Amino acid sequence: MAIKVSYALREASQNLWRNVFLTVATVITVGVSLFLFGGFVLFQLGVDNATQRWEGGIEFVVWMQPDATPEQDLAIRTAIEESPEIRDWTYVDQEAAYEEFKEIFADSPELIDVVTPDKLPPSYRVVPVDPDADVVTELGRQFEGQPGVRDVVFAGDTIKEIQRQADRIGLIFFVGSLLLLGAATLLILTTLVIAINSRRQEIEIMKVVGATNWFIRIPFMLEGLVQGLAGAVGAVIATYFLNAYVIEGFSETSSLQLLDGFRVTSSELFRTNLLLIAIAVGVAVVGSAVAVTRYLDA
Template sequence: MAIKTWNRHVRDSLTSMWRNRWMSLAAIGAVTVTLLLVGVFIAVILNVNKIASDFENDVEIKVLISTTMNESKALELTQKVKKLPNVAEVRYVSKDDELKKVVADFGEDLSLFDQENPLHNVLYVKASEPQKTAAVAGQIDALKGTDDVLYGKGQIEQLFDVVDTTRTIGIVFSIVLVLIAVFLISNTIKLTIAARQHEIEIMKLVGATNNYVRIPFMLEGMWLGLLGALLPVVAMSIGYVSVYHNLSPLVQNEVFSFVAPANLLALLIAVLVLMGIIIGVFGSAMSVRKYLTVK
């Protein structure tokens, strides 16, 4: 199609929007409200997923090395643990360093144990996948030289169940919300096109091809989707940055954190703009199709 024809289609689509501005505003409003809800929900789901992942990644196994083993033997045990399947990270901490940590956490009174340190040399182990923590802990427990292997048995399995359930619910709700968005926006666009049925019939009667009729409406749907996405993008950008900076200090000492605005907004803006444009174009194409056959 010639550039001149495309320019005419673009001009016609903008002119048509202005001529039918009240219907266009209604369609833009529907897109705006729906995409704003979608944006809020996506932000919540991404943060829930981030928090769940942080909790999973914080899971580690604490191995108390037998007090009968000297440091040389303890380091040999460390190498054995590193070679086990599904082990991603092993960190050795001597009993002296463990005592320093306890004193820092609970006060100088515990420094009395400097003379006779009752603690164990310790290994902190992380599995390659959080769900394999229990299996790795069982392998370590079978090695000689371990007094105890701690990983929150029973509780960790419950945590993983909660995380998996939360993710599943989030995915289901996301799909449902997107389908509702498609339904609401496309139906609003259908109403705007239905109100211009006679305009389409006249274009067909004077010899316009289906594509010639369809393309301006698809472009108009694109403009409606794009304009409807602008307010949600601005609102989410300002709102999320504000919420992030207000809530982040409250959890700075916790094992989890929220998704940084730069990371979330880049994805969110792309999703909202693409959703608005795709639904606008698709809704217009589907809506105008039924009026292309003049009886």
């Protein structure tokens, strides 16, 4: 027995309306759990973007003046190369700095339009032999005030503490979202079981007249899918506002130079929202599959 889309949609909507309060509770639970997971992902992306320049053990950055002369640049490079206290270093020229700038401010084209590579300072990203904060500070201070040097910025314990706190907060978001996703799966399962039991007599009649297993199951599975997708829509909207008003606001108002790149690009936000939708579909499929295979004697 074939099933029409209109029939499946009508049956699913009727089941949802019959258990409207449980349906609303399920949608809210799915939405909140996905929002927490989305917040976890966006927060981690923001921290990763902000601390990208400090990866690989980089402890301080020597910023050169954009108009530093070749002689001034060579003097700093020579001092870095000859220092026995420096294990490794990377030179970021103005073109590379401009590429980083465009990547960080991809969502602010008005800034990219007014900035050119010659306005950005080149820099030396330095990895000391000894990561001790006092040693790093003493080493970095040697470059402050040198001709052609604009500034020396230290990661030190600050950036490490930021990363530790980010890991803790991220873990809370992640565990909370997993617990709520488990609860959402159980709610979808419960909603479908109630719908199945309330229509037990109709289901038996359908079997008698020759309805196939899938003819009976699809409306219930569609019901679970609708609940999951409705929660995902709410979570996607919430993560958009989270990024627009919290994450970007923090980046713009932060006085920490260490966090001037704390932002999430539009492509990262888009991929995060796609992930939330995929998780919602997965939760709905799991809950629906368990319900129709275990509680629907078709």
